[in-house]
Structures are given as structure tokens and as C-alpha cells.
Amino acid sequence: MDYEIFDLGDVTLQSGVMLPSAFLAYKTYGRLNEKKDNVIVYPTAFGDQHVQNEWLIGNDMALDPEKYFIIVPNLLGNGLSSSPSNTPPPFDRANFPQVTIYDNVKLQHRLVTEKFDIKKIALVVGWSMGGIQSFQWGASYPEMVERIAPFAGIAKTSPQTYLVLEGMKAPLMAAVGFNSSKINQLTSADMRAVGRVYAGWGLSQAFYREELYRVMGFDSLADFVVGVWEDSFMMMDPHNVLTMLWTGQNADISANPLYDGDFDEALKSIKALACVMPGSTDLFCPADDNEYEAKLIPNAVFKPIESIWGHFAGRGINSADNKFIDDNLKHLLALSTNE
Incomplete structure (x- = not known):
């Protein structure tokens, strides 16, 4: 097993349903420094597990484990964290409760604070549904998150x-x-x-x-x-x-008690420096949606990945797209947050 388990105990989800003995599977790369200010959180996307995130982690890359302490929490439902496939009855298979992006990030926050006593996060980054989680981190914990970098991920699932x-x-x-x-x-x-x-x-x-x-x-x-x-x-x-x-269909960073569905207000509340990178030909998470979102986030730049790889411009396959993402992350991490 190349990952660790953080036991959450009995968790009441946003739906009001209690999920007993819940847990997050996660993997860390690098070391937490003494000041605990070199933290990057990098959530997984739909269907992915932590290994699928590793293409963006490496020496001389923005997510350099020699420099940063990188935490990759696995999405609830992905088969490693609490999921229909690994939860005993009565919450197994089709009986597994509905979990939201808000639930995922709230439980990741517990991992970061309870397990590691971290108070500041230098960057939350993610692809696709991982990108949605990075937006949610920024909206849920604006004082804690210094930078976000969603790529090929939108902050609210559009009707299409x-x-x-x-x-x-x-x-x-x-x-x-x-x-x-x-x-x-x-x-x-x-x-x-x-x-x-x-x-x-x-x-x-x-x-x-x-x-x-x-x-x-x-x-x-x-x-x-x-x-x-x-x-x-x-x-x-x-x-x-x-x-x-x-989880994906109901993703909306404002669909929670903090914002009561006021999407614009949730975006405006993000204090992090943000680099929003849609795929220019993404059919799933359209660049237009990201452009709208970036305009409302006070400290955001909008940097489309000019690529014909669609949603998979953020998948770590095409070297030109990978370099674009990594270069923008390096630039973002080099910016001062004035604190």
C-alpha cells in the first residue's frame, strides 16, 4: 500500500446522513518544514487516484518535493477513500450516501489541520474535479489558502x-x-x-x-x-x-451554509491568488465558464491552455500542455501573498 489512511470517525455529511467510520486515503511527497508554510494540497479528479497526480510532481518542477510538502487526498468514492466499494453494509454499493465537493474539502481540511497542524496552505491545485475542489478550498477557507490553481475544472457544474x-x-x-x-x-x-x-x-x-x-x-x-x-x-x-x-453533477462552491447558493459571492470571497487554466477546447469544463469565474475572483488571472487535447490538456499526457501548466504554477508560487 503506497498511501496512508486518516480515520475521520462517524461523519455527518452535508445531506444530514451519517457515514460511520469514514476515512480519507492520502499520500504525501516531500517534508513539512518547521514553519509549516510549504504546504501544497493537490486533490484527485473523477475516477483518479493519487498515482494519476504524480506526473505533476518532481524535482525541478513547480510541485518539487525537495521544496514543498505535497498532500494528495483521494476523492470520496474513488475506491481508496470511503467509497461504495469499501464501505460495509448498510452503506455499501448503491446505499452509499451522496457526498458533495463541500464534504470532500471539509474532510480534507480535517486531515490537514488535525493530522499535520497546518494553518496556511501555499497552494491548492487540481485538474477537473480536483480543480473544483481547489475553488472550494479557496471559498471555504479564504484565510488559510494563499493560492489556487484549478486547471480544466469549473467552480460550478453548468447545465450542459x-x-x-x-x-x-x-x-x-x-x-x-x-x-x-x-x-x-x-x-x-x-x-x-x-x-x-x-x-x-x-x-x-x-x-x-x-x-x-x-x-x-x-x-x-x-x-x-x-x-x-x-x-x-x-x-x-x-x-x-x-x-x-x-458529486460532479451537483458541484457548486456556493451550495453550502457559507454562501446559501450565492455563486458570485462565493467567487468574490476567494482571497487566494488564483491562476485559472481551462483547456481552450475543453468540451466538459468550458473556458467561457472559467473566464466568468476568474473575473469575479479578486486576485485571479485567466490563462487558457491553448491546446486541441480538450479536457485532457490537463491530464499530463501532452508535453506542451504539461509545460504550460508547470510554468504557470512556478510563476504563481513565486508571487508574494503580502503576508
């Missing part, structure tokens, strides 16, 4: 993004005849169709038109769909996926 995620849920519901009482019959084989739905959204039209899947070692579109989308989704537990889809 909601429908894309609904489209990913549909093959699983179809597999049980849209009968929610039969959801526990789902298996990982049912995830094959979900991968095919995602394939059209994860990358841009231009990516496919220019056959960039050949760069990844696939000779045909059919091979790419099977070798990347089907295979990666069939490794996921369908109940975990349904939990994470719900």
Missing part, C-alpha cells in the same frame, strides 16, 4: 456539463432497465459503454480529426476507444462511478 455526466450515468441505468432497485447488480463489465460515452467528450473534435491518438500508440480510432476508454473505465467500480458522477 450536468447533462454530459447524466449521459455517462445512462448506460449504467440502462443495464438494469432504469430500475434503481437493481443497481446493486451492476458489474465492472457494465462500465464498457460508459467509456464509449466519455470518449467523445474527453478530447476535442480537432484531436480526433488530426488522429492524435496515433501519438499515444494507437493505429486506429477503434483501437483507441477500446485501449483507452473501455479498458480504463472497466477498471472502475460502477457504484463508485455513480457516487462520483453525483
Whole structure:
């Protein structure tokens, strides 16, 4: 096991449901310095685990473990932190409670403060649903978070993004005849169709038109769909996926007692220096949404990743996109927060 477990005890979620013996799986890189001010929090995205974040961590990179103490908390529902697949009855599989982005960040805050006694975070960074969590950190703990850098992640799920995620849920519901009482019959084989739905959204039209899947070692579109989308989704537990889809569909940094749904107010309340990096051709988390958000965050810069890799411009695959993200993170970390 290359990660650690932080036991949270019995947790009352935002829904009011109590999740017994909850826990976060996390991994740390580097060392916490004496002043405890070299902290970077780097949450995981939908379907990812901490290992998928490691492409952005390394010597001479912005997230340098020689310099920073990097904490990667795993998303609730991802199979390592409390999830439908690892929670005993009565909260197993389809009975796992709904968890929000707000819940995730609140529990990550407990990890950071209770386990490590950290009072300031230099940066919260993340891709996709990890980016949403970085926005939430900034809105939930404005005095604590000095910088945020969401890339290919929006602060509130738009109606169109909601429908894309609904489209990913549909093959699983179809597999049980849209009968929610039969959801526990789902298996990982049912995830094959979900991968095919995602394939059209994860990358841009231009990516496919220019056959960039050949760069990844696939000779045909059919091979790419099977070798990347089907295979990666069939490794996921369908109940975990349904939990994470719900979290994504209901993501909104203002949907909590702090802001009572006032989205603009939540954005304006973020005090962190922010570098917002959408993928210019992202079909999932459109750059337009991020542009709106960046205008309302007092200390934000809007830096689109000019790339035809769509949502996956933030996935750590294309070297030019990786360098753009890393360079912007280096610049952000070099800025003084005047404290």
C-alpha cells in the first residue's frame, strides 16, 4: 500500500446522513518544514487516484518535493477513500450516501489541520474535479489558502456539463432497465459503454480529426476507444462511478451554509491568488465558464491552455500542455501573498 489512511470517525455529511467510520486515503511527497508554510494540497479528479497526480510532481518542477510538502487526498468514492466499494453494509454499493465537493474539502481540511497542524496552505491545485475542489478550498477557507490553481475544472457544474455526466450515468441505468432497485447488480463489465460515452467528450473534435491518438500508440480510432476508454473505465467500480458522477453533477462552491447558493459571492470571497487554466477546447469544463469565474475572483488571472487535447490538456499526457501548466504554477508560487 503506497498511501496512508486518516480515520475521520462517524461523519455527518452535508445531506444530514451519517457515514460511520469514514476515512480519507492520502499520500504525501516531500517534508513539512518547521514553519509549516510549504504546504501544497493537490486533490484527485473523477475516477483518479493519487498515482494519476504524480506526473505533476518532481524535482525541478513547480510541485518539487525537495521544496514543498505535497498532500494528495483521494476523492470520496474513488475506491481508496470511503467509497461504495469499501464501505460495509448498510452503506455499501448503491446505499452509499451522496457526498458533495463541500464534504470532500471539509474532510480534507480535517486531515490537514488535525493530522499535520497546518494553518496556511501555499497552494491548492487540481485538474477537473480536483480543480473544483481547489475553488472550494479557496471559498471555504479564504484565510488559510494563499493560492489556487484549478486547471480544466469549473467552480460550478453548468447545465450542459450536468447533462454530459447524466449521459455517462445512462448506460449504467440502462443495464438494469432504469430500475434503481437493481443497481446493486451492476458489474465492472457494465462500465464498457460508459467509456464509449466519455470518449467523445474527453478530447476535442480537432484531436480526433488530426488522429492524435496515433501519438499515444494507437493505429486506429477503434483501437483507441477500446485501449483507452473501455479498458480504463472497466477498471472502475460502477457504484463508485455513480457516487462520483453525483458529486460532479451537483458541484457548486456556493451550495453550502457559507454562501446559501450565492455563486458570485462565493467567487468574490476567494482571497487566494488564483491562476485559472481551462483547456481552450475543453468540451466538459468550458473556458467561457472559467473566464466568468476568474473575473469575479479578486486576485485571479485567466490563462487558457491553448491546446486541441480538450479536457485532457490537463491530464499530463501532452508535453506542451504539461509545460504550460508547470510554468504557470512556478510563476504563481513565486508571487508574494503580502503576508
